[in-house]
Amino acid sequence: MGTHVIKMPDIGEGIAEVELSQWHVKVGDLVVEDQVLADVMTDKAMVDIPSPVHGKVIALGGQPGEVMAVGSVLISIEVEGAGNLKESAAPAPVKEAPVAPKVEVAVESKPAVAAAPRPAAVCQGPMVAREADERPLASPAVRKHALDLGIQLRLVRGSGPAGRVLHEDLEAYLAQGQSNASAPAAAAYVQRNDEEQIQVIGMRRKIAQRMQDATQRAAHFSYVEEIDVTAIEELRAHLNEKHGASRGKLTLLPFLVRALVVALRDFPQMNARYDDEAQVITRLGAVHVGVATQSDVGLMVPVVRHAEARSLWDSAAEISRLANAARNGKASRDELSGSTITLTSLGALGGIVSTPVLNLPEVAIVGVNKIVERPMVVKGQVVIRKMMNLSSSFDHRVVDGMDAALFIQAIRGLLEQPATLFVE
Template identity: 90%
Template sequence: MGTHVIKMPDIGEGIAEVELSVWHVKVGDMVVEDQVLADVMTDKAMVDIPSPVHGKVIALGGQPGEVMAVGSVLISIEVEGAGNVKESAQPAAVVKEAPVAATKVETVVESKPVAAPAPKAAVCQGPMVAREADERPLASPAVRKHALDLGIQLRLVRGTGPAGRVLHEDLDAYLAQGQSNASASVAAAYAQRTDEQQIPVIGMRRKIAQRMQDATQRAAHFSYVEEIDVTAVEELRAHLNEKHGATRGKLTLLPFLVRALVVALRDFPQINARYDDEAQVITRLGAVHVGIATQADIGLMVPVVRHAEARSLWDSAAEISRLATAARNGKASRDELSGSTITLTSLGALGGIVSTPVLNLPEVAIVGVNKIVERPMVIKGQIVIRKMMNLSSSFDHRVVDGMDAALFIQAIRGLLEQPATLFVE
């Protein structure tokens, strides 16, 4: 028998170190070739590290959350034959077994908790759980809307996803268990609680925290909010879906917003730009690569619709759907998560009235979409019901003047309120 040592690979793009995000194996496990051993986090994406050999795991080279240099020992596997190192050559101080407890903590915050049992905090049996009245459980916007439609209080539903996140399946389980358990859970909701849970900020959550902090510290943010009448564009969207939805796919509002960005940016090239504040260089781009902020189980990700200026509504819609699915499943590549020139962010039905989105550096603009509401409006002296929506956008004041930002958003407003102009060349 011999030992095969796997070192942290060179992932490319000049990256010298990466963060060990989660182990999928532990000491004593038998692994096969191409089995994923661990996930590591670069500045741009999560990367799987597969095994090149069959064998038994005898040592782990780091713990989740540890930043490891490229070329350092990642894992040691006992294999048939001589292996790739001599036993005496193994650096005992480097190749170490990660405590089992560390792996358990990691499963609280990562998206693939297959290597460890459920977190200790989720000890309630069955699909119901007691939470404080003001405690906000983790759930995606889609799950929250589904729960609202069903009349379910999310704080009473036990979440089986990462970090106790409530999934659609948890809502189904809650409904299936009947009213008798529901009344017992309501009573338990008023019981005193003394439990605590410490969650290390590692992996994607650490990267998000670093990028948000960096953006707010380095850029001179300012926000601009405008109200838009989207009645006409929503009527056009409904008409196109009725006529072409079965053959070309359904359209959401996002493809129209992407198109409006493309057209408006023709007159505001200084907004479709990246700012290198260290080199003091602004790069204006002709191509419009639109980042679509997407909420995934592991955190906020921004996949990129490349060359939006060359895409039709349905082409944009298909690409947005594909990228969002890849991001939520953790399958988006580094190339799909980098290179944007402007970002579009939306909370969908939970969009609120106003938001203050944080810039996605080195971009200089981000456009935030709030929810659509029907409101009485005065048009030509008459009160009519219109569908209204706010755009809450942020800009880097070091690069974009306030007047230009306002004119840019007004241009988008004009395009969406007269949607035929989206397609007039």
């Protein structure tokens, strides 16, 4: 038997160190070639580290949240044959990363209030045997989903890599349990006083650092404008009915990307990056639109490159492709960097007004709120129109308030008269 040592790989672009985000294996596990061993986090993207060999894990080189230098020992695997490490150079085994314990705190009883405690799930779906203190693999979003549903995550069988519990597993657990449930509904109402401590590492730590950096360094100001999107929604519905089957369905996002492209012709100062250390503003001709996308590991911003050269359907296809890659953790570093202006939307959850945080070093971000039907006065008549707010933020060090207002007004005019989006 020999030892095969896997070192922290060189991710590229001059990166000297990365953060170890998550282990998918533990000491004693048998692994096969191409099995994902760990996730590491660069400044922009999550990267999977696969195993190049079959063997047994004998040592882990770090703990989640630890920043490791490129070339340092990541993991040691016992293999058949000589391996790639001389016996004298074998690293000392590192114990498995400790898991933050769940802390149960006694809470003083108080009178009942309007907000009821979360019910515990009574369904008994396809369960898996785990120790009471064993922490199953799952993303923060899945853990929150399970908590909201009242499901004990350790009882759910995971179908993801290395037994990771996915959203689909929670749904399967509930579905199976509903078909077999026989417990009375009253048993669901149980008080809960448990707490869970979650270490801020990986993508969540990067997001926290970037948001803090953006709010500390840039002089944010926001501008909100109301837009009548009745006409463009009618155009979108017509195009989907006529071409949806052959070209794909259009959402509002590709129209917004097109409106950005056209408006930026008159407001090039918005399509820019500001290097505050060098005191240099770089205005770009290419429009690389970052589209904020929520994933299980947090907010990511994949980039639609050269939006100025794309049709509606080309933009729609690229937005869909990038969003899927980001949500599945497959977006590359290049796909998550290089934006010149960002578009952010919460879709149907967009609320009425928001205050987006700039994606530094960009100087503008355009936020989309939800569409609602409201009575409006048009030519002296009260009519029902589809209305939407744009809540946008700018870097006041670079962008003047008047220019920001005129820029959003230009986008408003383009969306309210959608034919002008295509007039050259």
